[in-house]
Amino acid sequence: MKKTKVHVVPHSHWDREWYFTTSRSKIYLMKDFQDILDILEEKEDFKYFTMDAQASLLDDYLKWRPQDEYRIRDLVQRRRLVIGPWYTQTDQLVISGESIIRNLYYGIDRCNEFGEPMRVGYVPDSFGQSAQMPQIYRGFGIDSSLFWRGVSDDMVDTTEFIWKGSDGSKVLAVQIPFGYYYGGNIPEDDSDLKEYLKDIIGKLKVKASTNNVYFPNGFDQAPIRKNLPDILKKANEIDNENEYEISNIENYIDSVKNERNEFTELKGEFLNAKHMRIHKSIFSSRSDLKIMNNKLENYITNVLEPLLTLSYSLGNEYPHLVIKDIWKLMFENAAHDSIGSCNSDTANEDVYTRYKQARDLSINLLDLHMRLISTQIKNNNEEITLTVFNGFPEVRNEVVEFDTYIPGQDFVIKNKNGEILNYIIKEKEDITNYILTQTIRLNPSKKIYIPKTVYRAKIALSVKDIPPMGYTQLVFELDTKNKCEIETSNCKEIENKYYKITANKNGSLEILDKESSKTYKNQAVIEDNGDDGDSYNYSPPRKDIYVSSLDSVSSVEVLKSNIQEEMILKYSLTIPASLEERSIGKVSVKMPVTMKITLEPKEQIIKFNVNIKNNQALSHRVRVLFNTEIASKFSIADQQFGIIQRPTVLEKDLALWKRDNYSWQEKPITIEPMQSFVTLEDGQRGIALITGCVREYQIVGDNLDTIALTLFRSFGYMGRENLLYRPGRASGEKIIATPDAQLLKELNFDFGLYIYNNKFDEANVANTAKRFLTPIQIYEYADFLNGRLLFAFNDEKQIYENEFSLMNVNNSNFTVSAIKKEEKGDGIVVRIFNGMKNEDAKGSLNINKNVNDAYSAMLDEIYDNNSKLKVNTKTVEVNSLSHCKVQTIVIK
Template identity: 35%
Template sequence: MLFMKQKRVYVVPHSHWDREWYFTIEDSNLLLVENLDALMTVLENAEEFTGYVFDAQSSLVEEYLKVRPEDHNRLKNHIENKRIFVGPWYTQTDSLLVNKESLIRNLLYGTRIAEQMGHSMKVGYLPDIFGQNAYLPSIFKGFGMEYSILQRGIYNDQINGDLNFIWKSPDRETVQTNYMYLGYGPGKFLAAEGEFYEEKLGPMLEKLAELNESTDNLLLPSGGDQVFVRSHFPETIKKLNEKDEKHEYVLSDYETFMKETWSEGTFPNVIEGELLASQKSRIHNTIRSQRYDIKQLNEIVENKILYVLEPLAVVGQKHGLKYPQSWLDQMWKELFDVHAHDSIGGCNSDDTNHDIVVRLEKVNRMADGLINIIKKQMTEAISKKAGRNDLLVTFNTKPYAHQGVMEAVIFTNSPDFAVKTLNGEVVEFEVTDQTYMSGGKKVVVTAEGDKEVEIPGYYRSEIHLVANGIPAMGYATFVVEDGAEKVNRVAEIDSSTISNDNLKIAFEDGKLNLTNFESGGTIEQLLSFENVADAGDSYDFSPLKGDKEIIIEDAELVFVEHGNRIQMMTVKHKANVPGTLKEREVKKNSKTLEILTRLELRVGEAFVRVEHEIDNDICDHRVRVKVNTPFTNVQHSYADQAFSVLKRGTENPYLKNWREDGFVEAPVPIYPLENFAAVSDNEQALALITKGLKEYEVLPENGEIALTLFRSVGLLGRDNLLWRPGRASGINNKVVKTPGAQLQQKLTFEYSISFTNEALNPVRLFQVTEQYKQHEATYQKQTLNTFEERLERFEIPYPIDQLDDQFSLFKIENDQVFVSTIKQAHDKDGVIVRLFNPTEKAQTVSIETEQFAIQVLVNLHETEAEAIEGSFEVPAKGYTTVKLKAE
């Protein structure tokens, strides 16, 4: 009689490959080539070594082949035969600190590259990222993946008897998921003898069996960070099967484990939404305010590419310009390296963080240059047809007509000028800033030699142009008349209030008070600032025992400026604070924390634009702005994530007994946001829409929204934090100092405050976000200044002969639906438009266009499905992707 083994243990050899961390990307790539060389040799010499998961990253393929191009076919053979698993990711991205489209693009590049090499792993693999985006199940499904495997973010009481469960997104899409309860490295030191076998393996397998009531299949991930292939694994598996009568061991991979386990068993447990639990694995909730400078620059670059460059390039392509796909490929791959979980988290060495900033600055310059070229080439063609050289062209990259203000920079000989339509109608605008600029000198070659000639000076004016009706996904043209009638300017006045049609801010007795004209409600003491010690490290904020927060409430009015369309107020907050942790401990205040705040109200906007400036020379501290609200005893907050708004408790019920319950990190109710965070009752709502600020907390008693501006720390890892007991995170056997993470520099912070006389409305919040984060560009044809735009002074070709003075590529009419991307299709056979619907009901939409004859539904992988006849549906809290084709 044969003995039937009770449990099957799927041993999955793998390496978790950090692109950079306390080491640089160059260090990582040097190791990669050595390790991948050796891995392929092992696989070629041992058929019984069935496969190896190389962290689901296709970037590693590209990096290897840069150095070993001669091994392309060798590597392709292993990937094609499922001996080496790469994809679906390009890099293991953080899912809570980047734009939703960056997640999708990461998978688009990752799957396509892996498929070209023979196979992309069909598992949404999440071994180490710090929290899971609520829409990952839906996004994985959009790439044809039915499975996901993850480590972090689940509470023990969510397991409900099995580590396999259904993970559901807000749009109701699901993936079949396995939770790596013991992390991704329990089998890293797999052995059939010695301490590991005698003392560790048995208890680990018993625990896994205890947590898998519905299956006899147990997953044992067997790898670690940057590990070298364990060539002994096949022999070790053989020995384990000879010695252990309770288990059958098989060398396997994640695809095989998931397919066999889910085909054999039924797992009814459903877990919904984002996963942020810090019970079993550290989630590093406050990493979202670490190295704020990186987060800020990343958002600037993402928004510029997604909402200006790509849609503008689509318009240009329709008129005959070459879509800059090769440049965009380079830019996105640079960004994907930035988006790797350690990288964007900022929990790195100073050398690595420096490289990340340089990478972002490089991509930002590339985006500026490409935008400059496209605008200039199109404007030149418009100018030729119009027969004049004094044009201002406004580009609208939204799928509906632009209404309201566009910001532009104008150069003129005179301080006074006019903006008109081509028909001579005057267009209203206001100068918000004007500077006289020296023309400098030029060298003129004469018969007597070179001579320097003085060039007359000119004026640079920043204006707010009332640009109503700019065509959807298109442009309109205006004329700049130099030396015309006197312009309207914003000017300093003797006042203590600013206002528009919707809101008023009054400075009274050192405090800022905000009034909503529609409701008549006033929020007193709108802003205050909190300064506390940060005794943490690059992963986590930590309070300092005995430290008391310093609250800065009273402000000094600096000046007020009024114009016809814009009003601004500048105030200053300051307080004496400790300069270091040691000074915090002895209550010595040797430094002055000074915060300069500019508040701005514009005609037609129902929100306040806020900008803070801090020249930071203080170490080991955290600064939060506390925005007051009209609410008390607040039970819930709201924030956007990907395609809709999530509702969260302002208090975490697990926090009370987190130590007794064995949490590895305090489950503090500090949350991430993508664009905005809000509080609301049945009658009013107050929201903060941010630019690069990614962390907030709502204080339930008084309803304040505490938005973290930044934190400064000087160590990569530190032991025994108040909110995170035990070992240091990251590299825990060496002290890595990070003076650069103290952010001793000038910092700026931008957000807006929306205060409305209605309950929380997701559509309104996404509308304000779109209005606040510009989706437009302008270009003036002029010869006075050749340095404002990156490439203005260089000669370029002009491929387009002539263009009409206005144009629209397409438009959508449903104002409940928003666009997350407009770009060339990856296969270059059309234009991709992705629409999302944050409401509770499905929305019917049509794309109206005379430029495209065919519309086809596609998935996130851009694989075509059925053709569209007329309108189509965007599901509740979901998205729909359409490909537009000429024929």
């Protein structure tokens, strides 16, 4: 009988932070990585070692031991040290598609400096697998994946299968059946070794579809097992049925492919928690950090990179290395423990610091480039200008709120045609003495305008016809009175072209959709309940109290102007102070909540802001509920590069759970992730919730017609035992308290509601959400501001026109994911995807510069002459995209 080949793969799953800090991880990496290099060089029979597929570990190690770069390069080129393809071990569910793509791109790019990276999508510990990963892998020339979590024997009975993604892309998938650590503790005593191998290899062979078994030798932060060759020699002597050899992941997968070419096929995302924990509510753990991630991802890809590309097209340098550093900070936080926030408080302080660094770099980088453009626009030396930037490839007409500096005298704001634009001053503070002492007059001979009084102000400005992927400059006309003012109204309703919203006596909202004449009642209800879980899982308390904002409203304020109507509701919810109070039915803590609802004259998205001034309760969850009155078997949410339909009840899994819940690691629940929106629709109408905060939702209600958006949940420990939703041992470390995760501070949440009265595809929800999450930017310039406050600038030669558009989409229903400069060329990259439910995505890109060539590229931006797209002077014709397809276009 032919022996089964046991591919023993030495590795270390290296968490860069967890219950320990990044600093501790880096220090110990110095010792462990050096040991790996020494052993591989000393022992030729120790053939391979897999470095957890994270190129960031190379950077961490070489920062303090640069003399070992040659040693690493030599071992990589001899295929002894296996590296890549990732930069960090990323999450796949709440991290954006662009973040995942850049993680792979920069990971492979860094590995290429040493040798050939591993071409396997290796993710041993991510908490579930996104349905779009097969397409993303294929976009980098990767045709196989190896992971642990998300698949059970109720889905497939072999460890190897074909994984089909949402768009139809396929990869060979290998599911590690017992985790990445089951071969990490090999006994050395002969009798112990024989018994151990008989048990574990027997279990693996039952699941294997070929005569090959994957046997990972390693675990979290594991040192190299120096005597592994000797142990395997002994194993081959005492086991006549199997052949043991030190191998690597690619060798194992090649052996499987050589032996078999037909496998069972599974489709979609993998979130099954029967055999391993998925932590399917980790999407809202430490919502303060999650919101920082989500806002930053949106800012980098929707605002920063497009406007840097605009600046580049005008002749300024594209700052590749700064962008790379920003993304690397994001990648460090995208690692599954870090983005999951299932860390110690100390480690999460490092996560916060990296977000802060990424945010500060991004904001200041964009500030510089907006200034480079704004100060070089031909404007007859106007005293004060506002340059309006639009990173979205469609014309914008909307109200923009921004912080700025204004003179004490009257003024109006005019566009290039001399039209007066409406604005209101929402807040202002006199800072004259501070501002005017900051001014630096580099050329004292130049006469400049210096106002007598300067205010720092928050302004809402109604802008119109803002060019797509472009800018326009506005000017202040001084000593002319603004006629637009805010008025306080005694009525309890606001309205615009699309909606009339009324505050009910019980504190809920009544929303009249004018287009359909349908009234939606009892909307935007705040709900509080207990959270008996930990940093990994929400779990309901065994005894709980639900408290809602109904009948808790204390005041309603309505502010109206001709560009904006706002309703401000203040609630005072009395809730339990702790889980102990919940268990005895006691409520003792006031939770003040302020909800602001904003309508703009021609905006179909209702804007919401929820502020919790000072959370003082422990271990609880707060959600906001919208009853769509659409009973639904499925929800539609966006995932990376497309949409995904999920059942509102997990009937099959729940039946299996109820029949044998002791064999399940977690209860099947419908708390789900999203990227930017979730919607319920019936083919005639729909309601979409667009999140600018936490990316977690659940469909609830007796009729499964209510969208519950999680705002936050709080907990006191990294891990806890015996939860209702997760029985058994604690995840992580149960002794580590996480008081910071109780979120005893001010909390702020932004989201939008979009009601449509047609089919999902006709409403183009994906594009609507993209616009909502692509805020217009405004840069103010005046000579009196040129100084220490902003950093002094020399006068620039004015060479740019008052208005410019780089590109726009034409007759298109695709969604733009990224606009950036090509990484290794001088072209412009535009990445688009099909966010439709049923229709193909079509259209064209109009470029306001001559186009020489355009190519359809891989996700790694590789293309050749066979991938040319049709170009008509300044128009690039886009290939039709089927469901959930993504396309990368390089324009030369």
